[in-house]
Amino acid sequence: xxxxxxxxxxxxxxxxxxxxxxxxxxxxxxxxxxxxxxxxxxxxxxxxxxxxxxxxxxxxxxxxxxxxxxxxxxxxxxxxxxxxxxxxxxxxxxxxxxxxxxxxxxxxxxxxxxxxxxxxxxxx
Amino acid sequence: xxxxxxxxxxxxxxxxxxxxxxxxxxxxxxxxxxxxxxxxxxxxxxxxxxxxxxxxxxxxxxxxxxxxxxxxxxxxxxxxxxxxxxxxxxxxxxxxxxxxxxxxxxxxxxxxxxxxxxxxxxxxxxxxxxxxxxxxxxxxxxxxxxxxxxxxxxxxxxxxxxxxxxxxxxxxxxxxxxxxxxxxxxxxxxxxxxxxxxxxxxxxxxxxxxxxxxxxxxxxxxxxxxxxxxxxxxxxxxxxxxxxxxxxxxxxxxxxxxxxxxxxxxxxxxxxxxxxxxxxxxxxxxxxxxxxxxxxxxxxxxxxxxxxxxxxxxxxxxxxxxxxxxxxxxxxxxxxxxxxxxxxxxxxxxxxxxxxxxxxxxxxxxxxxxxxxxxxxxxxxxxxxx
Numbered sequence: 001x002x003x004x005x006x007x008x009x010x011x012x013x014x015x016x017x018x019x020x021x022x023x024x025x026x027x028x029x030x031x032x033x034x035x036x037x038x039x040x041x042x043x044x045x046x047x048x049x050x051x052x053x054x055x056x057x058x059x060x061x062x063x064x065x066x067x068x069x070x071x072x073x074x075x076x077x078x079x080x081x082x083x084x085x086x087x088x089x090x091x092x093x094x095x096x097x098x099x100x101x102x103x104x105x106x107x108x109x110x111x112x113x114x115x116x117x118x119x120x121x122x123x124x
Numbered sequence: 125x126x127x128x129x130x131x132x133x134x135x136x137x138x139x140x141x142x143x144x145x146x147x148x149x150x151x152x153x154x155x156x157x158x159x160x161x162x163x164x165x166x167x168x169x170x171x172x173x174x175x176x177x178x179x180x181x182x183x184x185x186x187x188x189x190x191x192x193x194x195x196x197x198x199x200x201x202x203x204x205x206x207x208x209x210x211x212x213x214x215x216x217x218x219x220x221x222x223x224x225x226x227x228x229x230x231x232x233x234x235x236x237x238x239x240x241x242x243x244x245x246x247x248x249x250x251x252x253x254x255x256x257x258x259x260x261x262x263x264x265x266x267x268x269x270x271x272x273x274x275x276x277x278x279x280x281x282x283x284x285x286x287x288x289x290x291x292x293x294x295x296x297x298x299x300x301x302x303x304x305x306x307x308x309x310x311x312x313x314x315x316x317x318x319x320x321x322x323x324x325x326x327x328x329x330x331x332x333x334x335x336x337x338x339x340x341x342x343x344x345x346x347x348x349x350x351x352x353x354x355x356x357x358x359x360x361x362x363x364x365x366x367x368x369x370x371x372x373x374x375x376x377x378x379x380x381x382x383x384x385x386x387x388x389x390x391x392x393x394x395x396x397x398x399x400x401x402x403x404x405x406x407x408x409x410x411x412x413x414x415x416x417x418x419x420x421x422x423x424x425x426x427x428x429x430x431x432x433x434x435x436x437x438x439x440x441x442x443x444x445x446x447x448x449x450x451x452x453x454x455x456x457x458x459x460x461x462x463x464x465x466x467x468x469x470x471x472x473x474x475x476x477x478x479x480x481x482x483x484x485x486x487x488x489x490x491x492x493x494x495x496x497x498x499x500x501x502x503x504x505x506x507x508x509x510x
Contacts, residue, residue: 032165032169032170032365033169033170033171033172033459035171035434035436035459035466036434036435036436036459036466038435038488054488056435056436056459057170058170058171058174058365058369058458058459058461059164059165059170059365059368059458061436061438080434083434
C-alpha cells in the first residue's frame with residue numbers, strides 16, 4: 001500500500017487501482033473541529049487539482065483538491081453524521097472519498113511520507 | 125486543502141497584549157487580528173472552549189480593544205451628540221451599549237459607555253470600543269470634543285470572565301468585604317475593587333450571552349491576575365474562535381461584519397439601545413436618518429436564520445426568497461456548538477423579515493433551505509439581581 005501527499009495536505013492511499021483520499025493529520029489540526037464535509041456525487045470525474053470536497057470547521061471552510069485524476073466511486077457516508085471522524089482519525093475512519101485512478105503514474109509525482117514530513121518541517 | 129484561515133506568518137509584525145507570553149505558554153494558536161497577535165484557540169479547540177464557557181467559566185483576553193476615559197464638565201451631553209444611547213440617564217456605576225454614528229446615521233463603531241463618579245467637577249465616562257476602529261474613534265472624539273479630555277488607557281489590559289461560574293470564581297479573588305458586592309452587581313453595572321492592592325475596574329457585562337464580567341486592569345498586573353483565575357478548576361482560557369461562536373449564538377453584532385458604516389442602528393435591530401427620550405429629542409449626529417427609519421420602518425432588517433441540515437452558511441452567502449429572488453446576504457454564520465447545528469444572521473428586505481418565513485441561503489452555488497427565526501439562538505443568562 002502506497003500513501004502519497006500533496007503540498008495542500010491531502011493524502012491518497014493507493015489500494016489496487018483505487019485511491020482513498022482524505023486530509024492529513026496536520027490539516028485537521030490546522031482546521032480544528034470539523035463540523036461538516038461536503039462530498040462529490042459518485043461518478044464525478046475529477047482532474048488532479050480539481051475541487052473534490054469542502055470541509056468546514058467551526059472557524060472556516062476549506063477546499064479539498066483531488067490529489068490525482070479519476071472517477072469518484074465511493075464516498076464516506078459516515079461523515080454526514082460524524083464529521084468529527086476527520087479530527088479523530090483523519091487517515092482511517094475520517095477518509096473522504098475513493099477514486100478510480102485514471103493515471104496511476106500521477107501518484108508518483110506526489111510526496112511520500114518522508115518528503116511530506118520534511119515539507120511540514122520546512123514550512124513550520 | 126486551501127483554507128481562508130491561515131496561520132499568521134508575520135506574527136512578529138503584530139502588536140502584543142500584556143498576556144502574549146501567557147497565551148504562548150498555554151499553547152494558543154496565535155493569529156493576526158486588528159493588528160494584534162491574538163489567540164484564536166487553545167489546544168482543546170473551539171467547540172470545547174465554547175461549551176466550557178456555557179457550562180462553567182471562560183477567561184478571554186480582550187486587551188486589544190480600546191479603553192479611554194472621556195472627562196469634562198459636560199462630558200455626558202457632549203458624548204450624546206455622537207451616540208443615540210441615553211447616556212444622561214446613567215447613574216454613576218451604570219453602563220450602556222450604544223453606537224458612534226456618522227452624518228448618514230450609519231454606525232462608525234459600537235461601544236460600551238460606563239458613567240464613572242464625577243471628579244473635580246468633571247463628568248467622566250469610561251469607553252470601550254472595538255480594536256480595529258479604536259485609533260480612528262479616539263482621534264474623532266478628541267477632535268470633535270475639544271472641551272473634553274480624552275484619556276486613552278493604553279497601559280491597561282482588558283479581560284473577560286464569562287459563564288455561569290464567573291461570579292463564584294471572581295468573588296474568591298477580591299477582598300472578603302468586596303465579595304458580596306461582586307455577587308450582587310446587576311448586569312450592566314460597574315465597580316472599582318482591589319486585587320492585591322491593584323485597582324480593578326469591573327463591569328458585569330460581556331459578549332457571550334452568559335453572566336460574566338469584564339475587568340480592566342493595569343497591564344503589568346494582568347498576567348498575574350489572569351494566571352490566578354486560570355488556576356481555578358472552573359476556568360479555562362478561551363480564544364477568539366469561541367468568542368465569535370458564543371456571540372453569534374447570543375445574536376450579538378460583530379462590528380465590520382453585522383454592522384458597519386453602511387448600516388444604521390434601526391435596521392440592525394438595535395432600537396432597544398435608543399431610549400424614548402433620545403428617539404423623541406434627537407440631538408445626535410445622524411438623527412434625521414435614524415428618526416426616519418423609526419417612523420417609516422427600515423427597508424431591510426437584521427434577522428436570524430436556522431439552516432436545515434448541517435452545512436454552515438457563512439458571511440457573504442446570498443439569501444433568496446422561495447421564488448428565487450435575492451433578498452439579502454448573510455453577515456455572520458457558522459456552526460453553533462451549543463445547538464449542534466449551523467446558525468446565521470444577515471439582512472433581508474423588510475417585506476421578507478417575518479419569523480417563520482422560509483428562505484434559501486446560497487452556499488457554494490447551491491440553495492440551502494433555512495427559516496427566519498428570532499434571536500438570540502441561545503437564551504441570554506444575564507444576572508438581573510435577586
